[in-house]
Amino acid sequence: MYNSNSKLRVIIICGIFAAITAILAQIEIPLPIVPISGQTLAVGLTATIIGSRYGAVAMICYALIGAVGLPVFAGFKGGVQVLIGPTGGYIIGFILTAYVTGLILEKTRFTVPMAMIANTIGMFITLIFGATQLKIVLDMTWGQALVTGVYPFIVVGLIKAFLASWLGITVRRRLVQARLITQPIKG
Template identity: 55%
Template sequence: MMDSRNKLKMMIVTALFAAIIGIMAQLTIPLPLVPITGQTLAVGLAATILGSRYGTISVLVYLAMGAVGMPVFSGMSSGLGVIFGPTGGFLIGFIPTAFITGYYMERTSFKLPNAIIANILGMFVALAFGTVWLKFIAELSWTAAIMAGFVPFLIGGFIKAFLAAWAGIMVRGRLLTNRLLLA
């Protein structure tokens, strides 16, 4: 059972990762319908470092902050209009992305090869959610949705998956060593 001190540590670290996702969302390369952002890297980091439960909670806190009006989404935007707009599928897709990435890490081991696999799986989950959402919200054909919501993000997605895996394993190790994270 987790004592109150450890619970507080995990709440603080989880909130910190929600803020990191919001900060990384501001690193943007604009594209016509969906921009390339740093938030996918941050979601991968959160899941790799915190695991499925706390990684997913950090994404939920991030989405709640944006839903209530804090400008944490790409381009300092916020609100339910963003969540239910063309990019909303990617935002909603971060929930299963964080869970699946963290779950894979927990079921295998927190080692770099597993982290790379987990983050690549997570990338595909986010892209799939985003592409399906984009197809219906923007009323696109499947080909147009795939060309707008999937293909442009593959190379960057692989790069971000590798970076999240590498940095996540390093940071997780240091946080565990300094007892700032529960194993």
């Protein structure tokens, strides 16, 4: 992947995955406080396909694009108020989730079973960040934060972890075969 245009290629790849996250964020099932959205599927796909460093960079780009006001967060929302609001912890958690998920795969193997383990761990990282911010911003007890921000998302999160693993590994293999990325992506 790395030739004279490598930096530009990395910027483009991170931008593409930030855009995919913005698009999937608009697929949502409304719930009272925290909607179920496609964002977490996008985070898992990103980390599974492009790995830890660039996955985290893509999520930083996504958060920054939303922070400046572009409507890239779930429900076509944007602005710093989303990041510091009740659901902002999930978005901030995407950064560490992408890094850890990608790192697990880089340290082991890019296979569907390993991706499922990595994406499941990533799911819980996102949920922990989200529940923590819910607790703080809405002055909830830990029990209330778990009932509101974790428990409703575990089953659907496992489904998204599977989809991210299966689709991510499939796409990654094709990109490696096409020599568009290396195994693993290294900077």
